[in-house]
Amino acid sequence: MARTPHATQSRSEVTRAALIQAATEAFARAGFDAVSTRDIAAAAEVHPALIGYHFGGKEGLYLAVFEHIAATVEQRIGPALDQIEQMLASRGGKNDAAVRAMASLGKLCDAMVAMLADPGSGPWAALIMREQQAPTAAFDLVYERFMRRVLATMTQLVRTADPTRDALEARLTVVALLGQMVVFRVARAGVMRHLEWRSVGPEEQAQMQAMIRRHLAAILGQPSTA
Template sequence: MSTESTLPPRGDVTREALIATAMQAFARDGFDAASTRAIARDAGVNQALIGYHFGGKRGLYLACFEHIVERVRRRIAPALRRIDEQLNERPADAAGRCEAALEALFGLTDAFADVMISGESAAWAQLILREQQAPTDAFRVVLEGFMEPVLRCLTRLIAMARGEREAEAHRLRAITVVGQVLVFRTCRAGMLHHLGWDDVGASEAAIVRRHIRATVGAVALG
């Protein structure tokens, strides 16, 4: 029997604890108001380890966004792989291309919706919204990490579904599609109240995905 430990190295555990704690602090208080002393205390580590692992407060802030990108990309990667496969098998007829594009589009929005309605994304959304309002170098991490690639993919699929060459109108539709998904995170409290839901469980998530599919189809082809 192997005597090697299956536990992650202590440094990785410390780094992950700091990122998880900092994510909540930065989302709640913003970069300037968040205290590295409080972050270290809540993470159960020495404050000096922030400098050791991240080079300081700014490095920790950027690491939070790199973590978001890694998690989102991991969640949507299967959908993106399926899209590549579907587009490589591009049907010859227009109706077939439209059907394939819509199937790929729905697969991507399903995956994105699952990310946005998960509890994990609550702090992510707050951080990204702050950066949307007053962009810093952290916004570019998100933009290049998944936002722009997803928008490009959506634009391509919408143009393909419509049998048209990519243009500004398709990019506008892609942004609208993203909005159809994001609203279930950014307006979560209002959404739960309006629908009379206590939370979004498996059955509610299925309802949300069906609604998003119907709306996305209308946006793409309408």
Template sequence: MNEIREAPHADLLNAAIELFGRSGFEGASTRAIASACDKPMSAITYHFGGKQGLYLACARHIAEILGERIQPVVEGIDALNALSATREEIEAALIPLVEAGVAIVTDPRLDTVAMFMLREQAAPTEAFDLLYERVMCPLLTSIAGLLAAAANPPIEPERARVLAIMLMGQILMFRTCRATTMRFSEWEEIGADQKRQLVGAARVHLSAILHSLSSGEHA
């Protein structure tokens, strides 16, 4: 993984994230992980207590990587007084989320992170609980709160949560279903122009959701 974040034992963590992502927990051996970063196997036991400890350390490392990108967006959302905010202010607070989401799902340095997380989505372990509590839940909670605040008449919390998932899902599609999205879009790569198109499309959908909620069309 060509990651931009430094961390203690980052070489072991990055090698482990890649191999766990490609082969799963059972398929990735500690011997292969240590060999991939030219470390002795004893380093895994010494620093992480064993394979399970290394796996959870990988999840924490991923949470920190994504948290550094997402936290400023969440803080911007949470700083808004949702109860008194206008629809335009709510939309302005959520646009950085759209932009950050597109940047994350199209960053090739996060390819191995994505593989690790997709395995946890398919077969959740203790690592999923860690990723959910530190990254996904705070983000979705903030989004759902703003969507609920925009609704007139009010909507149930469950509906706000579903809308938040749908808003994020349209962006995540370009990571979780990369082969399909690339082929159907007739793209060979996702460069600057393609990223602008993704942000633009997501902003259109965000605006449509907020218009529906604030105008009463959702009732």
């Protein structure tokens, strides 16, 4: 029975997705150099030649993994960023600008904590951490796709919430805030043991978000929205 183009395309998409998933886990676990295309193909249960067919080789697959990571992050926090950028571009009253900026920062931090608390974020968070230590073209990709936008938006919100801060101080504030959120993922084993948590469910996530909001208020000298 002849295959229809639609069926062929669907199978192709399934194969690509399986390879990206297997590669994400393998690269996160062992790093780019230690993983072979045969290992990835075996984990995805496909022929190794399909990596070359779909991605042009190991390097192309590695970049495709980061394209997928960027798309996932954009899907998770993109809507919040869109709303914040619209708010910042509007000509709202200056008197409540700081209040609106604080509320927006709180919502964005909530979204980021939720994303980092998700068990599925483990492999791609590990990959991004690897790229932070030894940047390649993959780091350029994720920085331009979402990191630059997140950092710029948070910096603008910080300066709106506290106009006394200059550009550098606002950027440093954002870096410190991000560190408080990222630690829940990159130091997960130590965090879980210290907090005596067995898992992170809705209650634990809410506690994390509330703490970040309180720290945010303390740093910026604004009332807490927690």
